[in-house]
Amino acid sequence: MAEAIAISRNGFPAPNPHVGCVLVREGKVVGRGWCDFAGAPHAEAMALAEAGFRARGSTAYVTLEPCNHYGRTPPCSLALLAAGVARVVVACPDTNPKASGGAERLRSAGIPTEIGLLAEEAAAENRAFLFAMANGRPLVVAKAGASLDGRIALPSGESQWITSPASREAGHRLRADLGAVLVGRRTVQLDDPQLTARIPGVVNQPLRIVLDPLNRLTGRERVFDDSAPSRHVTGVIDLEELLASLFAEGQIGVLVEGGARTIASFFEDRLVDRVELFLGAKVLGSGPSWLEGLKLQKLSAAPALRIDGLSRSGDDVRISAAVEFSAE
Structure with missing residues (x-):
């Protein structure tokens, strides 16, 4: 066995x-x-x-x-x-x-x-599959690549590259393994990512989901090309309902890649199950962080991370953790 x-x-x-x-x-x-x-x-x-x-x-x-x-x-x-x-x-x-x-x-x-x-x-x-079957929604994994001080870009917006090629490859594996990747509108506008899994062995590309409540994107961005399926979510967005609909369509996992407010919205709704954090061997000192705007009133209400994986990823450190929310 x-x-x-x-x-x-x-x-x-x-x-x-x-x-x-x-x-x-x-x-x-x-x-x-x-x-x-x-x-x-x-x-x-x-x-x-x-x-x-x-x-x-x-x-x-x-x-x-x-x-x-x-x-x-x-x-x-x-x-x-x-x-x-x-x-x-x-x-x-x-x-x-x-x-x-x-x-x-x-x-x-x-x-x-x-x-x-x-x-x-x-x-x-089989963590994602078993979780989805037990909970009626996909496993939600928040993923970020950041500097050692938690920054995902310089104040100018420059971000390529903070993490190593090994970490970026691991991110592509996460996309393929979970079967869906999600970002917010601002990430698409700033980076114009394709959000595909560009590694050997991937036959079925992940579903690409973009949250764009005010429908500001044109539909001509790379994330909407024909290299992989995509979904443009507009209007009032209820994250629980979105996850339920994805599960009904057969999705077992969602990789939430950014930006900081999009990841925070999943934390605020207590819908993040795991975190995969890749910390590059750089310090930036300023610039946006990978998670912003939780508006915590006291430390005891902060989500806790139960770290169950700590490893090198090229020159970076990879932290894998389960998320535990307080009862408050």
Whole structure:
């Protein structure tokens, strides 16, 4: 199962979950698989194709319960049955009501099926999917690249580049992994970003969402080009309703990239679940910060960050953290 969890990290399957599958027969691995992108063969199908006839009588180790419905691909539960797999070991149950039930179908066909092996480790690779299924909205990740003193640009607006190429590549991976990226109108006007995931292996570009309450953008900005799907949100914007609509369309994650007030609006509505902060090895001394305008009246009301990742990213420091809001 540990190997299945490791290979589940491959690909960019959003809005589908990350899944890894390893087939073992007579103590030897005969097939490995994962989902490269939404619409590609699922992990079980890839592993079965590699194993061929050797899949018969094997044990399948799968990080997420095999799907049990016809979507873009046929049910993996039926594929395992047809291949003659003798036993199935699952890490996490599938909490998507449209796809769950694979374990029960396998059991009803006489295939011993267990759930729970290394469940916590497997769940960590599927944070966005499992969160979305449990909460009825996408996981919201606030991401920023800033100087060590928290500045995202000089007072003149110059910002390229504060962080390293490695950090910018990691940002592109976050876009692809979450499946949607969101910015405010001012970020588009200042930077004219394309907001695509320009890294190898990305087949389905993330949905690009722009919040523009007063409809000031022209529609000719690069974020609205045909390189990826986009949504121009105008008028009165209710962030909870927006997230609910995105979930209804199948989105499991949203990367909020800026600007400072847009990120703050998600914090104010207590809708930020995680933070990915890339701090470049520079100090600017002045200029806009990555988060502004929370209007806190006391320190005890400040959102807390539970840091669960601290690493080097090129010359930068990357901080990954869960957000905890006070009861006040």
